[in-house]
Amino acid sequence: MGSLTDAQIDHTQHPRVNSSDPVPPRPRPATPPHLLTGDEDAIAVATGLAAELAKGAVLRDREGLLPLTELDLYSQSGIWSILIPKRFGGPGLSHATLAKVIAIVASGDPAVAQIAQNHIAIAALVDLDATEEEKARVFGWSLSGLRFGNAFSEFGGKDVTDFKTRVRFEGGEAVVDGEKFYTTGALLSHIVPIVAVGDDGVYLVFADRETPGLSVTNNWSSFGQRTTASGSVRIDNVRVPRERAVKLKDTAEHPSVQGPVSQIIQAAIDGGIARAAIEDTIQFVKTQSRPWIDSGKPTAGEDPYTIAAIGDLKLRLHAAEALLESAGRAIDKGYLDPSLDNVTQATIRTAEAKVLTTQIAIDATNTLFELAGTRATLAQFGLDRHWRNARVHTLHDPVRWKFFHVGNWYLNGVHPPRHPWN
Numbered sequence: 001m002g003s004l005t006d007a008q009i010d011h012t013q014h015p016r017v018n019s020s021d022p023v024p025p026r027p028r029p030a031t032p033p034h035l036l037t038g039d040e041d042a043i044a045v046a047t048g049l050a051a052e053l054a055k056g057a058v059l060r061d062r063e064g065l066l067p068l069t070e071l072d073l074y075s076q077s078g079i080w081s082i083l084i085p086k087r088f089g090g091p092g093l094s095h096a097t098l099a100k101v102i103a104i105v106a107s108g109d110p111a112v113a114q115i116a117q118n119h120i121a122i123a124a125l126v127d128l129d130a131t132e133e134e135k136a137r138v139f140g141w142s143l144s145g146l147r148f149g150n151a152f153s154e155f156g157g158k159d160v161t162d163f164k165t166r167v168r169f170e171g172g173e174a175v176v177d178g179e180k181f182y183t184t185g186a187l188l189s190h191i192v193p194i195v196a197v198g199d200d201g202v203y204l205v206f207a208d209r210e211t212p213g214l215s216v217t218n219n220w221s222s223f224g225q226r227t228t229a230s231g232s233v234r235i236d237n238v239r240v241p242r243e244r245a246v247k248l249k250d251t252a253e254h255p256s257v258q259g260p261v262s263q264i265i266q267a268a269i270d271g272g273i274a275r276a277a278i279e280d281t282i283q284f285v286k287t288q289s290r291p292w293i294d295s296g297k298p299t300a301g302e303d304p305y306t307i308a309a310i311g312d313l314k315l316r317l318h319a320a321e322a323l324l325e326s327a328g329r330a331i332d333k334g335y336l337d338p339s340l341d342n343v344t345q346a347t348i349r350t351a352e353a354k355v356l357t358t359q360i361a362i363d364a365t366n367t368l369f370e371l372a373g374t375r376a377t378l379a380q381f382g383l384d385r386h387w388r389n390a391r392v393h394t395l396h397d398p399v400r401w402k403f404f405h406v407g408n409w410y411l412n413g414v415h416p417p418r419h420p421w422n
Contacts, residue, residue: 015066015218023066023218025209026188029145034078036091045077046101050108054276057109058382060227066218067112067227071147071188074112079105080119081142083261085127088139095261095335096328099268099353103324106272107279110389111227113269115185118150121262121420122193125204128256129249137243138206141191149189149209149216151233152420155181160421165235167196167203167245174245176205180233187216187229194235198247206244213238224385224392251418255343257334259422260350264327266396267350270357271320273393277364277386278313284372284383285310306371313364320356327353340415347416348409351402358399361390397421 015023036042053070060067074080082098084090098120106113119142126138142148154163165178176196186192192214194205207214213236220230251258289300297303327349334346365387369376376383405416416422 015068023187023216026068026072026147026190028190029072029076031076031145032143033076033081033145035089035143036078036082036093038091039093039097042079042082042091042093042097042101043104046079046104049074049077049079050104050106053105053108053112057111058385060109061111061385062379062382064226066188066229067109067115068188070109070112071115074105074116075119075145075147080116080147081123081139083120083124083127084139084142088136089143090139094328095257095264095331096325099264099271099324099328100321102265102268103272103275103321106269107276108272109227110269110273110276110393111225113272114225114228114230114393115188117262117265117269118152118184118193119148119189120265122148122150122204124261125248125258126246128258130246134243134246138246141206146190147185147188148206149186149192149229149233150182150184151180151186151192151194151235153180153182154178155232161419163195163197163202165194165196167194167198167205169198169242169245172242173239174203174205174242176207176235176238176240178235180235182230183216183233184228184230186233187218187231192216192233194233194238196235200247201250202248204246204248205238205240206246207235207238207240211238211240222392224388224390226388254338255340255418256338257331257343257346259418259420260327260331260334260343260346262420263347263350263354263397263422264324264331266393267320267327267354267357268324270354270361270390270394271317271324273386273390274313274317274320274357274360274364277361277368277390278310278317280383280386281313281364281368281371282310284368284376284381288375289371289373300373309367309371313360313367316356316360317364320353320360323349323353323356343418344409344415347418347422348406351406351416351422354397355399355402355406358394361394362387365390 086092330346334342
């Protein structure tokens with residue numbers, strides 16, 4: 001697929017990442033999304049969606065085009081409400097199915113897949129911490145097709161938990177001030193949930209994208225995951241009705257699967273990146289690569305070292321996918337019975353999966369070029385996006401600490417910390 005020129009791109013329909021192009025709030029959906037009917041339906045929907053996303057993934061990455069049409073297709077698929085309990089009108093599917101579905105979508109385009117990460121994690125957090133009335137409100141928004149962005153992380157604090165954004169309450173209103181970065185999906189969302197600190201704890205404040213005082217900047221400049229709409233959000237005296245502020249529980253006092261749910265989505269995206277890279281490696285070796293002269297083979301696919309390397313990648317991918325499923329089952333158990341031991345098991349198994357998906361994503365995207373050869377680096381193929389996406393997305397939280405927490409549990413019986421990065 002050839003590159004589009006500036007003259008050929010309609011920036012109203014295809015605004016660029018990290019540009020001054022205006023990106024107004026997205027129109028709200030005219031019809032509700034598809035309601036997933038079960039595991040098989042979810043997997044079938046994800047498979048079809050991944051095929052559609054893959055068609056323009058190279059072009060969007062190369063030109064830095066925000067996935068407006070693709071995101072509408074994704075949020076109308078029903079996947080964004082996959083965890084909403086049946087008693088609130090959702091499909092209430094398992095976390096194991098969630099991991100499988102996200103990995104499939106990410107194999108089509110991991111940048112688009114990541115945009116839903118915060119929406120799904122926020123819905124899960126509301127399920128764990130909110131009142132019944134608050135749950136009904138937030139789940140109703142999701143089931144109607146409204147997209148949640150993300151105003152969680154901040155830039156420049158001493159660590160990721162050092163929140164400066166504040167919320168105060170005046171009469172019937174919650175008033176928020178602060179600034180956020182890494183705000184994946186906020187640019188193209190309908191509602192922006194803001195994490196803010198109040199006098200009595202931490203709140204999740206749901207503000208409409210067009211709320212006065214809420215400004216979203218399209219300034220994500222990373223070399224990978226380029227089209228995730230991960231810019232920054234400024235919050236100046238943003239006022240919303242008091243009932244839109246959900247007080248969050250302290251996970252130190254109330255064990256929950258909040259962290260593992262967020263983490264398994266991240267791990268699944270890395271697994272999807274690895275799967276796509278391996279498949280592209282196989283296809284390129286079969287159709288484009290030449291055999292090395294010392295192999296004495298007529299085709300690159302008959303090179304014994306290449307064959308062994310593909311076997312190694314596939315084995316490690318399948319091991320990572322098996323751990324993702326195991327982690328999902330452990331999260332299901334911890335969700336139904338959030339005892340300290342069950343939550344720890346969910347956290348440990350998810351950490352194990354995160355380690356393997358990180359390793360296979362980075363190794364597969366690097367090995368792609370070793371096996372496919374110099375020709376694979378040509379811009380026309382866009383294969384470098386796999387490595388760039390893997391390298392950036394796996395930085396979400398350091399896997400070196402996963403090894404420590406896993407080892408400390410098995411060796412010393414020390415429960416791992418409970419927070420969104422674990």
